[in-house]
Amino acid sequence: MIVLFTDFGLAGPYTGQVNAVLQETAPAVPVIQLFADAPPGQPKPAAYLLAAYAQWFPQGTILLCVVDPGVGSARRGLIAEAAGRLYVGPDNGLFELVLRRAASSRCWDISWRPPTLSASFHGRDLFAPVAGRLARGELPATLASPAVPRGYPDWPDDLAEIVYIDHYGNALTGLRGESLPPSAGLAVAGHPVAHAETFSSVPSGAAFWYVNSNGLVEIAVNSGRADRTLSLAVGSEVKILA
Amino acid sequence: MIVLFTDFGLAGPYTGQVNAVLQETAPAVPVIQLFADAPPGQPKPAAYLLAAYAQWFPQGTILLCVVDPGVGSARRGLIAEAAGRLYVGPDNGLFELVLRRAASSRCWDISWRPPTLSASFHGRDLFAPVAGRLARGELPATLASPAVPRGYPDWPDDLAEIVYIDHYGNALTGLRGESLPPSAGLAVAGHPVAHAETFSSVPSGAAFWYVNSNGLVEIAVNSGRADRTLSLAVGSEVKILA
């Protein structure tokens, strides 16, 4: 299975062209569209989102990950192996948390090059063909050389910020549920927010935090949109009160 | 064929995770994404939309339907068989019109449980695995117990409200075309709207109603957006003038 994690959007040409390359390179492999609206051009919040969602997929999954503001510059392309999954994408911190949380990991600098490489769309021209080749069984070492990825040691293990606003207006943080006691209070954008088990535990219109189905601390409003009610956006700071 | 009817959105993780579960559970079965933007958290308008669109699909189709504001509460999960199609989703009125319009129907309360059931994402953890099992040939009775669904007898047979705004700004009502004579005038948000056969029958910028390609009364503006021109939203009342 190939899983797409990108900031490409779905309606325009980017995801479609990537899917066409995957279809031509690895026709028998199912492709799952996970995120097409990862934080645009922001590898740091995207890295916390990716680490939380990637672990839900089975061993052997190949994740094609593109949040790539440096496309066209000298940044490298990586293959990363972590906890039994393979990741393909830019060396810009996107895999920092996946790698840090894995018991063991390996990385390679992609040396394979396509006949034509555009300056602005490595997702289509470089990363998708490499992901397709891995999916049909080629080994990382045939496409890439062992490498140490760029490190981001100053990034925390859990990020006390909003990293994603979902379709319902719920605000996902970069905090894992296991990092907070249920008694913890949070404050976001000046609003105190207490814990609840789920939506139906609080009155309509009330804000609360809970641990979502992928293990992240999420801020929501029952029958409402947390992003509008609390004025939240990707990057909004979260304070842990207790 | 499995058909998805949800309020999950497409760009974020919800539809992708559901597709991954279906792929693992019933790999050979094609999945069609019908609606990912059903009225969020509003089973009543969604029920009229679903009933109009489900009938277009062939007998034997399995419809995975999730508009589920009560997720995490005690509401049941249903399998419904109506007019030769199977429906899987919450017992909250979403299947009320499908069931009411079917010559014969049966319902089951889902007793199957996954190893892990999140409080907030039964679409992924409960309904998708059940839909996948039905798609690969398991019988409802192996996954669920016969049950009478919650009834909504006060809901009308046709709903004189806007139930969906489409990508072009056209406003779909919960009225079937067969419930109105072509001579009927409508009023929405204070604007009178007359019948026309199709877009090219009226001048550019003019509002009209017509019976859309799935049998619903739809309000549109030729070369314009009815939602903006007439200030319409899901829930806007429609008056039948004659």
Place this chain on the structure above:
Amino acid sequence: MIVLFTDFGLAGPYTGQVNAVLQETAPAVPVIQLFADAPPGQPKPAAYLLAAYAQWFPQGTILLCVVDPGVGSARRGLIAEAAGRLYVGPDNGLFELVLRRAASSRCWDISWRPPTLSASFHGRDLFAPVAGRLARGELPATLASPAVPRGYPDWPDDLAEIVYIDHYGNALTGLRGESLPPSAGLAVAGHPVAHAETFSSVPSGAAFWYVNSNGLVEIAVNSGRADRTLSLAVGSEVKILA
């Protein structure tokens, strides 16, 4: 491979119903969703976008193209063969640039009719079944009669307008990169815009133009949205200064 180029949107029912028809008609053929947000109801800018993106696909690709404000009127349905690819869609100019740029081409007027043809959704009822039949090997001549498409001789070879705003806010023009020297300056909405090789060549927040990965002149802002920074929309005029 069948490629979809439409203004249908993805979240609502239109793309889903088209996919269901293709699945039933040509089950073994992969379908790639390229554009679902082509300029709504505007065949002219859509024609320049289509011509630029279609050429990226391999010979033998079938492109199902629907930007169709005249649906329900007397406009014809076409099959066009150009440069080894087949196109199916309305005879409204959408294929004008594809045909004009092809060394050789042929066109047919679709005579095949479905058992039921709605007035408002020929994409589902007419064009998708025809595309599916072509994909499974039926010949154009079995579905259509040779015809000369409507011509648009006053449309220029390159269109100095914005034809698409992408997910990142980048503004694609209808100008091919080969039509401009790299020294050319542009002006859009009163703003002068100079050439750069790629995003990382200019400071954060700066606007520039470059030739995108499909050969079109595109206006972008490094780490920003060109549409908002420069107030651009589909139809905004582009002036070539030198």
